[in-house]
Amino acid sequence: MSRVLQPGGDVNPSLASERRVDDLRGEIVGASPAFLALLAQLRRVAGSEAPVLIEGETGSGKELAARAVHYWGTRCAGPFVPVNCGALPDHLLEAELFGHERGAFTDAKLARRGLVAEANGGTLFLDEVDALSAKAQIALLRFLQDQRYRPLGSARELCTNVRLIAATNQPLAEATRLGRFRGDLMYRLKILHLELPPLRDRPGDAEQLALHFAGVFCAKYRMPAKTFDAATLAWIGRHPWPGNVRELENWVHRELLMADGLTIHASLDVPSGDRRTSEADAIADFQHAKAEAVRRFERDYVLAVLRQARGNVTRAAQIAGKERRAFGKLLKKHGIDRQALQD
Incomplete structure (x- = not known):
């Protein structure tokens, strides 16, 4: 990709x-x-x-x-x-x-x-x-x-x-x-x-892509052609793939290299794999939500401090207890225009 x-x-x-x-x-x-x-x-x-x-x-x-x-x-x-x-x-x-x-x-x-x-x-x-x-x-x-x-x-x-x-x-x-x-x-x-x-809204495409990537990697490593067993291919079609095509490509890459023989069996049995995948998705969703909450808090805090300092970055950094350079990086990170907050 x-x-x-x-x-x-x-x-x-x-x-x-x-x-x-x-x-x-x-x-x-x-x-x-x-x-x-x-x-x-x-x-x-x-x-x-x-x-x-x-x-x-x-x-x-x-x-x-x-x-x-x-x-x-x-x-x-x-x-x-x-x-x-x-x-x-x-x-x-x-x-x-x-x-x-x-x-x-x-x-x-x-x-x-x-x-x-x-x-x-x-x-x-x-x-x-x-x-x-x-x-x-x-x-x-x-x-x-x-x-x-x-x-x-x-x-x-x-x-x-x-x-x-x-x-x-x-x-x-x-x-x-x-x-x-x-x-x-x-x-x-x-x-x-x-x-x-997203890949989850493209029914049938995940299986096609998995077979395609298997062929690409077999050619890359000069391996004989490999394919997936029916249960694994069915699991590929059911999995939501939150990382989309890139996640699927990386998964096929790993499974193909670790597979013995010409048939690729998922390294986890399909039922437990579904459970583990759901748990992993829940963890990923929690981490994403946490990161988004931290980002919003950080931006709101920087804006509040900058308003209190009337757009003066040096004064705002002192209020926040940070070095001016580090505070300036936060402004760039969140795309905040200090001039708009000046009197």
Whole structure:
């Protein structure tokens, strides 16, 4: 699911694109009504050049859907450049996206092209776009207006031509309602919208995917073909897979490597496995609920302290008993704009 399909050097672009599309067909597996409806949507969306927002649970295949839009569309001969917004520190994000000149900041010993330049003529895929800080959201909004940008440390304004696809595992409208994401940016990203169904809402697809992944891993490790016994395959179809396709892929990977012989039996007997799975799901749900409660408390507390300090970060940090730098990180983490709280 996370395999990167890169442009192919000196290969004829049209032939390389055909191969990528063929490879992609091998990765897109399913026959449920929800999945077939999604495929039809992907085809329609791929036929335009407008920005796309893809929403779906973790592990549901958002990057694969973005690749389908790219390789089935008019930009298939161009590059597909994925960016994990959640993995980029705020102070480096603009340099990564727009590039920088030599000496623009500490450690910038050489000039470097940004990712928007690398994606010229193709697609820029922003995963976890909801993780962008308020500053990064402003920079992205400015770029989307006319696709013009200025590398850090440069006086030259450059222009590129990319199609933007963004993805998030949290509803962006909810993040906007809570003040964590700019509404004007959301509307620019959400001209076209795709919502990926979770695996539990795709009856029959889990079994197909399990067989597909078994074939992929057998080929990878040069093993003879292996398959699942009927009871295990039935259990795969019943399991809710809270981690979606990624969880299923990892489970098949482990079970195939641990299996003796050519038939894969689940490492737990099916009835007890169902019970253990339910217990694990309950624990996961509790941990998720606990993490969400902590996040909300932390954000509400930071807002309350900042209001008490009238937007003064240094004073707010003193009230909270934290270092100013650590308090500033909390502001970025929760996308809080202190200027809005100043008198």
